[in-house]
Amino acid sequence: MTPSDERPARLEVGVVGAGRVGAVIGAALQRAGHRLVGVSGVSAESVTRAAELLPGVPVLTPQEVVARAELVVLAVPDDALADLISGLAATHTWQTGQLAFHTSGRHGLEVYAPVASHHVLGLALHPAMTFTGTVIDLDRLLDCCFGVTAPEPLRAVAEALVLEIGAEPVWIEESARPMYHAALSHGANHLVTLIAQSLQALGAAGVETPARVLGPLVAAALDNTLRAGDAALTGPVSRGDAGTVAEHLRQLQSLTPDVRPTYVALARATAERALASGRLRPHTAEPLLDILASDQER
Numbered sequence: 001m002t003p004s005d006e007r008p009a010r011l012e013v014g015v016v017g018a019g020r021v022g023a024v025i026g027a028a029l030q031r032a033g034h035r036l037v038g039v040s041g042v043s044a045e046s047v048t049r050a051a052e053l054l055p056g057v058p059v060l061t062p063q064e065v066v067a068r069a070e071l072v073v074l075a076v077p078d079d080a081l082a083d084l085i086s087g088l089a090a091t092h093t094w095q096t097g098q099l100a101f102h103t104s105g106r107h108g109l110e111v112y113a114p115v116a117s118h119h120v121l122g123l124a125l126h127p128a129m130t131f132t133g134t135v136i137d138l139d140r141l142l143d144c145c146f147g148v149t150a151p152e153p154l155r156a157v158a159e160a161l162v163l164e165i166g167a168e169p170v171w172i173e174e175s176a177r178p179m180y181h182a183a184l185s186h187g188a189n190h191l192v193t194l195i196a197q198s199l200q201a202l203g204a205a206g207v208e209t210p211a212r213v214l215g216p217l218v219a220a221a222l223d224n225t226l227r228a229g230d231a232a233l234t235g236p237v238s239r240g241d242a243g244t245v246a247e248h249l250r251q252l253q254s255l256t257p258d259v260r261p262t263y264v265a266l267a268r269a270t271a272e273r274a275l276a277s278g279r280l281r282p283h284t285a286e287p288l289l290d291i292l293a294s295d296q297e298r
Contacts, residue, residue, distance in 0.1 A: 022075025
């Protein structure tokens with residue numbers, strides 16, 4: 001028996017949405033041995049991305065993609081997903097017994113309600129990863145998790161698809177998906193803003209290579225936090241150094257208007273968590289919180 005004979009049945013896959021996520025997921029499924037029968041993309045960037053990651057796969061309309069596929073990957077923005085599914089139902093595009101999964105973090109299975117009468121087998125498989133839309137992402141998928149929500153009879157199918165991609169399935173209850181997505185967005189998307197602001201401030205301080213200076217510090221802080229949570233906290237807020245924080249606020253006035261309020265909000269949240277964990281004593285925290293409160297009132 002050859003290795004290919006041992007694989008699960010191969011599927012004809014169609015990808016609706018050749019954005020950064022869709023094109024990469026399509027390429028990952030193709031790498032796992034499935035056959036890509038079509039991809040949809042509207043913008044010039046999407047068409048170019050499809051050509052680079054899915055060479056030879058025809059670029060079609062969403063209706064044509066769904067009509068050709070046994071497995072449909074719905075990789076569109078969260079706010080567009082429900083309308084897409086219901087629109088395809090209104091045009092009688094879905095096929096009875098067709099397998100589909102969407103890559104939305106926010107949504108679970110509720111968006112498949114319009115296709116219940118079509119007996120579409122809907123899954124929610126969200127990659128907990130930030131995408132560049134390039135081949136780099138294919139290797140990154142091998143080290144990420146997917147938030148999986150599926151009807152119980154299809155749980156094994158959903159987990160098998162994730163494992164074939166090379167990632168790790170993590171079960172998320174339907175009711176918990178909004179909280180799950182909020183957690184990931186807060187941790188990853190807001191991190192981009194935070195790091196970009198820090199790079200800006202280092203540049204203003206005259207540092208020629210801000211990323212070189214900040215990178216090791218941030219990497220160590222992230223690693224420590226993933227290991228120890230709040231116990232990884234260091235710095236002036238955790239020590240109650242009100243004077244240092246006040247000087248930071250004076251310096252940040254010269255930067256773009258978004259930076260200082262972000263610093264204040266995060267410093268206050270940091271102080272509150274440090275107080276709750278006992279790392280910061282109330283008498284030490286009081287002058288620090290007064291400075292942050294007075295700044296918020298401006």
